Amino acid sequence: MFTKVGDGDRDLVKVIFEDKEIMAPPGQSVAAVLLAEGIRSCRETPVSGEPRGPYCMMGICFECLVVIDGEPNQQACMRTVREGMLIKRQHGVAQIGPDAKAESDPAE
Amino acid sequence: MLNCDAAVVGGGVVGAAIAYGLAELKLDTVLIDEGDVAFRAARGNFGLVWVQSKGIGCPPYSSLTRRSADNWLRLAEEVKQVTGVDIAYSRPGGVHLCLGEQEFTDRAAVMKQLEAQTEGRFQYEMLDHRMLSEMLPGLGPDVTGGSYSPLDGHANPLFLLRGLHAGFRNRAGRALINAPVHRIRPLAGAFDVEAGNETVRAQKLVLAAGLANAKLASDVGLRVPVHPLRGQILVSEKVRSFLRIPTLHVRQTTEGSVLMGDSHEDVGFDDGTRPDIMAEIARRATRAFPFLRSARIVRAWGALRVMTPDGIPIYDQSESCPGAFCAAAHSGITLAATHAFDLPRWIAEGALPPEFDAFSARRFDVH
Numbered sequence: 031m032f033t034k035v036g037d038g039d040r041d042l043v044k045v046i047f048e049d050k051e052i053m054a055p056p057g058q059s060v061a062a063v064l065l066a067e068g069i070r071s072c073r074e075t076p077v078s079g080e081p082r083g084p085y086c087m088m089g090i091c092f093e094c095l096v097v098i099d100g101e102p103n104q105q106a107c108m109r110t111v112r113e114g115m116l117i118k119r120q121h122g123v124a125q126i127g128p129d130a131k132a133e134s135d136p137a138e
Numbered sequence: 139m140l141n142c143d144a145a146v147v148g149g150g151v152v153g154a155a156i157a158y159g160l161a162e163l164k165l166d167t168v169l170i171d172e173g174d175v176a177f178r179a180a181r182g183n184f185g186l187v188w189v190q191s192k193g194i195g196c197p198p199y200s201s202l203t204r205r206s207a208d209n210w211l212r213l214a215e216e217v218k219q220v221t222g223v224d225i226a227y228s229r230p231g232g233v234h235l236c237l238g239e240q241e242f243t244d245r246a247a248v249m250k251q252l253e254a255q256t257e258g259r260f261q262y263e264m265l266d267h268r269m270l271s272e273m274l275p276g277l278g279p280d281v282t283g284g285s286y287s288p289l290d291g292h293a294n295p296l297f298l299l300r301g302l303h304a305g306f307r308n309r310a311g312r313a314l315i316n317a318p319v320h321r322i323r324p325l326a327g328a329f330d331v332e333a334g335n336e337t338v339r340a341q342k343l344v345l346a347a348g349l350a351n352a353k354l355a356s357d358v359g360l361r362v363p364v365h366p367l368r369g370q371i372l373v374s375e376k377v378r379s380f381l382r383i384p385t386l387h388v389r390q391t392t393e394g395s396v397l398m399g400d401s402h403e404d405v406g407f408d409d410g411t412r413p414d415i416m417a418e419i420a421r422r423a424t425r426a427f428p429f430l431r432s433a434r435i436v437r438a439w440g441a442l443r444v445m446t447p448d449g450i451p452i453y454d455q456s457e458s459c460p461g462a463f464c465a466a467a468h469s470g471i472t473l474a475a476t477h478a479f480d481l482p483r484w485i486a487e488g489a490l491p492p493e494f495d496a497f498s499a500r501r502f503d504v505h
Contacts, residue, residue: 095375
C-alpha cells in the first residue's frame with residue numbers, strides 16, 4: 031500500500047515494534063514507520079475489540095494509539111521515532127487507577 | 139402545509155422526549171428542529187441523572203426530580219425495546235465530593251434541608267474520607283468527605299437523544315429538520331408554525347426550544363425568561379474502569395472515558411472553551427482522584443445551560459392561546475422520564491395539573 035521514497039543518506043534508527051526490529055529514518059512519526067512496514071493495525075478498541083490503525087495522521091482521530099516505552103495510549107502519528115524506542119500494541123484501555131497493574135511495563 | 143395534532147418546537151433532549159411521548163399516545167406529531175446552528179445543550183451534557191441538591195427550597199421541584207429519576211429505568215428499558223439503543227443507564231447512587239472542611243459542613247446543612255422538605259423521602263448519607271474511600275478507591279487526601287445518595291445515577295446523554303429520536307420515528311412521528319421557526323400564528327383552535335420553507339398547522343403546540351424559547355414564547359402569549367449559563371467539560375482517553383459511582387464533577391462512562399466538568403460561567407451566547415476554566419476543572423478532578431494526572435485529555439467543549447432566573451424549570455400553558463405549552467429546564471437528562479411519560483399525557487388532555495402551578499413563569503411576575 032505504501033512505498034518508501036528512499037531512506038536517503040541518513041543514519042537509520044532502530045525501533046522495536048512488539049518483537050520486530052525496524053530500521054527507520056529519523057524524523058519520521060511512529061505511525062508512518064509502522065505503515066511503511068505494512069503494519070496496518072496497532073491496537074484493538076476498548077469497546078468492540080476491533081483492530082484499528084493510523085488514520086488521520088495529524089493527531090485528531092486517536093485511532094493509532096500504541097504503548098511507547100511503557101506509556102499507554104500514545105498517538106503514534108504525533109511521536110517521532112528514536113533509537114531504541116519500544117513500541118507495543120495498545121490492547122484495550124490504558125491501565126491507570128488506584129490499583130493499576132503495570133500491564134504495559136516495557137520490562138514485561 | 140403540514141397538518142398535525144401536535145407540533146413540538148425543539149429537537150433537543152427536552153423536545154425529543156415530549157415528542158416521543160406524544161407519538162406513543164397516538165397523536166400525529168411533528169418535531170421541528172432548527173438544525174445544527176442551534177446551541178444544542180443536549181449534545182454538551184455531562185450525563186447525570188441527579189436527585190441530590192435538586193429543588194432545595196422548592197419542594198415541588200425536588201418531588202418532580204425524584205419522580206423522573208424513579209421512572210428512568212422504565213425509560214431506558216422502553217427506548218432499548220423500541221429502538222435497540224442502549225442508553226447505558228445505571229443507578230449506582232451518586233456522590234458530591236467535598237474538598238476542605240467548609241465544603242463538607244455546608245454540604246451537610248444543604249442535605250439536611252432537602253431531607254426535611256421531602257419529609258424524609260430523600261435518602262442520603264454524609265460520608266467522611268475513610269468511609270468514602272471504601273466506595274471510591276483512589277480518592278485524594280484533599281477530599282474531606284461527601285454526600286452519597288442512592289437515588290442518583292448516570293447515562294449516556296447522546297444515546298438518549300438518539301434513542302428518543304429513533305423511538306419517535308418508530309412511532310410514526312415526523313421530524314422537520316433544518317427548519318428554524320420564524321413565527322407562530324395562533325388561529326382559532328390551532329397554530330400555524332412557519333418553519334424553514336414549511337408551514338405546520340397543529341392543534342397543540344409545545345415550545346421546547348431551549349434558549350430560543352425566550353423569543354418564541356411571546357407569539358403565543360407565554361413568557362419564558364431563560365438565559366445561557368456556560369459549562370465546560372473535559373474528556374479523557376479511555377482508561378480502565380475505576381469509578382462505578384458518578385460524582386458531580388467526575389464520572390466515567392461505560393466505555394472508559396472520564397468526564398470532568400461542572401463549571402459555571404455567565405458569558406452570554408459564547409459556547410467556546412477557556413484554558414483557565416479547563417485548568418480549574420482539571421485541578422479539582424485531580425485533587426479528587428490524583429491518579430487522573432496521568433490520564434490524557436482528548437476532547438473539551440463548552441455548552442450553554444438553559445437557565446431560568448431561579449434555576450427551577452418552567453412548565454406553562456398559555457392562557458390567551460389554549461393548547462400552547464412550554465417546557466424549559468437545564469436538567470433535560472434527569473427530567474427526561476417526566477418529559478417522556480407525564481408531560482405528554484397532560485398536553486394531550488389539554489391542561490397541566492394543579493401541582494405544576496409552581497413551575498409557571500407567573501412566579502416571576504411582580505405582585
